[in-house]
Amino acid sequence: MTKMLSQLASLLPGILALVTALLVSVLIAWALSAILRRSLAGFEFDRRVSQWGLPAVAEWSPSSSPTLLVTRAIAWIIILMGFLIGILAFDGALPSQFVVRLFTYLPDVMTAIVVLVAGSIIARFLARSVLIGAVNMNLQYARLLSVGVKWLVTVLAVTIALERLGIGGGIIRLAFGILFGGIVLALALAVGLGSKDLVSRSLERETSKTSSTNMKEPVGHL
Amino acid sequence: MELDAISQPELEQIERVGNADLVIGIFDLEHQEDGSTAVAMTRDALAELSMPLRAIVVCHNGSHSPAATTPEGTGDDRSPIVSSCSLPLPGSAETPLQSVSNAYRRVFAVGSKLGVRACGVIASGNRDATRQWIYRLIQPVLDLGFDFVAPCYTRQKMEGLLNRNVLSPLHRALYGEQLENPMGPDFGLSGKLLQRILGQDSARRGGSEHNVLAAIASAAACGGFQVCETHLGVRTQRPTDWGNLSTLLAEVLGATFVEMEGRAAHWQSIRGSKTLPRFGSPEASPPDTGTVDVHGMIESFQLGTQNLQDVWGLILPPTTLLELKRLSRVPENQFRIPDHLWVRIVYDFALGHRLRTISRDHLLRSITPLYLGWIASYALEMQTAGLAEVDSRIERLSKAYEDNKSYLVSRWRWPDRFNP
Numbered sequence: 196m197t198k199m200l201s202q203l204a205s206l207l208p209g210i211l212a213l214v215t216a217l218l219v220s221v222l223i224a225w226a227l228s229a230i231l232r233r234s235l236a237g238f239e240f241d242r243r244v245s246q247w248g249l250p251a252v253a254e255w256s257p258s259s260s261p262t263l264l265v266t267r268a269i270a271w272i273i274i275l276m277g278f279l280i281g282i283l284a285f286d287g288a289l290p291s292q293f294v295v296r297l298f299t300y301l302p303d304v305m306t307a308i309v310v311l312v313a314g315s316i317i318a319r320f321l322a323r324s325v326l327i328g329a330v331n332m333n334l335q336y337a338r339l340l341s342v343g344v345k346w347l348v349t350v351l352a353v354t355i356a357l358e359r360l361g362i363g364g365g366i367i368r369l370a371f372g373i374l375f376g377g378i379v380l381a382l383a384l385a386v387g388l389g390s391k392d393l394v395s396r397s398l399e400r401e402t403s404k405t406s407s408t409n410m411k412e413p414v415g416h417l
Numbered sequence: 418m419e420l421d422a423i424s425q426p427e428l429e430q431i432e433r434v435g436n437a438d439l440v441i442g443i444f445d446l447e448h449q450e451d452g453s454t455a456v457a458m459t460r461d462a463l464a465e466l467s468m469p470l471r472a473i474v475v476c477h478n479g480s481h482s483p484a485a486t487t488p489e490g491t492g493d494d495r496s497p498i499v500s501s502c503s504l505p506l507p508g509s510a511e512t513p514l515q516s517v518s519n520a521y522r523r524v525f526a527v528g529s530k531l532g533v534r535a536c537g538v539i540a541s542g543n544r545d546a547t548r549q550w551i552y553r554l555i556q557p558v559l560d561l562g563f564d565f566v567a568p569c570y571t572r573q574k575m576e577g578l579l580n581r582n583v584l585s586p587l588h589r590a591l592y593g594e595q596l597e598n599p600m601g602p603d604f605g606l607s608g609k610l611l612q613r614i615l616g617q618d619s620a621r622r623g624g625s626e627h628n629v630l631a632a633i634a635s636a637a638a639c640g641g642f643q644v645c646e647t648h649l650g651v652r653t654q655r656p657t658d659w660g661n662l663s664t665l666l667a668e669v670l671g672a673t674f675v676e677m678e679g680r681a682a683h684w685q686s687i688r689g690s691k692t693l694p695r696f697g698s699p700e701a702s703p704p705d706t707g708t709v710d711v712h713g714m715i716e717s718f719q720l721g722t723q724n725l726q727d728v729w730g731l732i733l734p735p736t737t738l739l740e741l742k743r744l745s746r747v748p749e750n751q752f753r754i755p756d757h758l759w760v761r762i763v764y765d766f767a768l769g770h771r772l773r774t775i776s777r778d779h780l781l782r783s784i785t786p787l788y789l790g791w792i793a794s795y796a797l798e799m800q801t802a803g804l805a806e807v808d809s810r811i812e813r814l815s816k817a818y819e820d821n822k823s824y825l826v827s828r829w830r831w832p833d834r835f836n837p
Contacts, residue, residue: 323728323779330724331663331785333717337724415576415654417600417669 206285213281220277224270231269235262307356314352318345336385343382350374428530430502431473437500437531439463439472439559441551442524442538444517455547456501462551463497466559473531474501475524502527513655514668517602518628525615525629533608535559540602541652553647553697554605563694564642566605567634569597570652571700574799574807575709578792579669581811583763590818590825591677591684592638595692597646599634600669606633610642628672635676639683648697666788667781674770674781681771685826690819702804714793715752719745721786728783732769737761744790754794756817762787763818764825772832 235241244261279294322345329337354371357363363370443455455474463470504523511519517540528536535558539550557563570577580598588599606614614636618629637644658665677684722745729738740758747753762784769780799807 320776323775326724327663327728327779327782330717330721331782332660333713333720335720337720415572415578415657417577417579417602417665 209285212284213278216277216281216284217274220274220280223277224273227273228266228270232262232266235265240265303359303361307359310352310356310359314348314355318348318352321345321348336388339385340382343378343385347375347378347382350378431527431530435531436471437473438470438534439555440475440524440528440531440533440536441472441555442475442477442520442536442540443547444477444520444538444540453501456499458548459551460497460499462548462555463499465552466497466556468559469497470559471498472500473527473533474499475527476501476503477520512664512668514628514630514665514672518630521629521633522618525611525618528608528611529615533611535608536606536611538602538604538606550603550649553649554603557645557647557696558605558607561645562643563605563645564607564610565633565637565644567596567598567644567646567693568601568603568649568652569646569695569697569699571648571650571702572652573702573705574802574804575705575796576654578795579666579788582759582791582795582814583670584673586760586811586815586818587673587677587763588634588638589690589815590822591680591687592635593687593690594634594638594644595690595815596634596644600630600673601633602630603649603652604633605647606637607642610637610640613640613642627675628668631669631672631676635680639680645694645696648695648699650700651703662789663782663785666785667778670766670784671770671777671781674767677767678771681829685829688822690815709796711793711796712749714789714796715749717786718790718793721783721790725783725786728775728779731774732780732783733762733765737765741787750797752790752794752797754791756814757821759791760814760817760821761824764821764828767825768828768832771829 240262241260279297283291283294322341325344326337326341329340334340350371354367357367441455441459443458455476459472459474463472504520520540521538524536524538535555537551537554537558539547539554554566554568557566577598580600584599585597589595610633614629614633617632617636618627634644636642722741726738726742729741733741737758740755744752744754766780766784769775770777774780795810799810802810
């Protein structure tokens with residue numbers, strides 16, 4: 196009992212240091228996010244993000260505000276750092292090893308987050324491009340094509356992120372291969388079936404053009 | 418002065434000319450020929466004017482023959498002296514509209530370098546009519562003191578649809594001037610207006626969407642310049658490239674909306690519109706040829722309504738989306754898009770373009786099914802109509818643009834607060 200109490204007492208300074216570190220980091224995070232929120236609002240960051248062609252960031256953000264997304268992300272990073280510094284105050288090799296490993300892992304986590312966010316934005320952008328393009332080409336499978344492209348990019352981004360984090364290893368690669376191949380096959384079938392009409396329409400147009408070369412098309416736009 | 422639009426060999430050609438009263442640009446991009454025909458046509462056209470003039474003809478034939486720069490006259494003191502200068506052919510990556518815009522820029526730069534009093538540009542290829550067209554575009558500037566001469570073409574009822582249904586009524590509602598073809602492409606300009614456009618162009622050239630062709634009429638309207646129109650006759654119409662219709666719409670509407678955004682402070686206070694002096698008499702219209710595939714257009718509209726609701730939902734208000742959904746279920750023979758709906762769609766797209774609600778390219782391309790729906794509705798309505806009925810139909814549409822301008826102004830000023 197005494198041994199247990201003395202061990203608990205030996206942990207007390209560490210716990211105190213952890214709580215202090217957390218409190219300080221929360222304070223710093225709060226102050227920094229307040230300053231950042233104000234500067235970003237002055238810079239009209241929300242409007243500029245959509246002006247830069249990244250409205251998907253707004254859709255992703257809490258209350259549709261990229262400013263809130265940035266300030267909250269930075270606040271949480273500071274709090275996490277404070278927590279890790281607090282853990283270092285504990286005696287013993289285990290906590291320090293844990294923190295060191297966590298710090299070495301952090302760049303991979305950040306890279307994975309960036310890849311996921313970029314993947315999501317690119318997926319939405321490409322999906323919209325394909326949807327509009329396919330509708331303008333009169334393809335009946337426009338939505339299917341667009342969803343296919345969106346999933347293709349999303350699967351690719353998730354796989355890269357997981358690979359970066361070192362999760363799954365060979366299974367992820369295998370699953371990616373199967374999924375990617377499946378989506379490509381589905382898209383190829385959709386394009387093949389969808390463009391059947393398109394090809395026949397364009398052939399019809401060509402035939403009618405050659406059979407009536409002297410006939411002027413009645414529709415002009417400019 | 419935008420002399421970076423001209424390369425060194427061309428600059429040397431121009432310097433050899435010295436000075437000129439007039440610059441004529443002839444872009445017959447489909448029929449390349451040497452400058453001698455253009456020089457002869459210009460000399461004939463200028464001979465009809467009351468004063469002797471020194472003119473330079475800028476052709477886009479890609480050759481750099483120094484001989485072509487030699488001034489040519491007939492020996493008579495009162496005969497015009499015409500020299501020519503050739504500029505390179507458009508790059509293969511350029512779209513037709515971009516090449517015309519860049520060619521305009523070069524002609525303006527030549528005019529500015531030589532300090533000309535007037536400038537005429539013939540961009541639609543109709544070789545038989547070029548001589549008359551030069552005269553009709555230049556004469557009001559030199560003899561009557563106008564700054565801007567816009568063209569009026571003789572058209573069949575299904576020609577110039579984008580012009581008739583969007584560009585012309587939009588220009589009329591925004592700037593208060595009833596111009597039939599605000600984007601020409603054949604124009605006559607005074608040296609004063611040319612300098613103004615060049616100045617504004619060099620300030621705005623950073624934006625890739627800026628197109629000098631879309632800026633000419635609005636610069637004239639906003640700058641208080643004297644504007645008139647002249648009948649030119651039948652314009653050779655290029656066949657419609659249906660595969661690239663969305664690219665054409667994106668280019669033309671993108672340039673128009675950019676211009677609209679840049680001049681918002683001016684057009685917001687304008688109400689109503691005025692007719693402009695019009696010279697010459699209209700030619701008889703050639704008979705209508707062929708039939709319009711309304712079925713395919715309505716199919717495109719329905720496909721768009723099914724699939725693009727998410728995209729349109731970011732640009733159009735809910736009431737418009739509801740009306741579009743209802744229209745997509747209407748039988749083909751009853752398919753009619755009301756004027757006020759079409760006008761508000763155009764205005765909402767202009768606003769979406771300004772606010773960058775989504776990528777501008779996506780926004781502009783997503784209007785294609787709506788445009789095809791409108792064209793189908795117009796074609797069905799005008800199936801048996803004569804030219805007079807077509808004119809009164811376009812007048813009704815133009816009035817709808819004017820009547821709904823308050824809607825545009827409200828949404829433009831308070832996009833978040835005013836969302837019906």
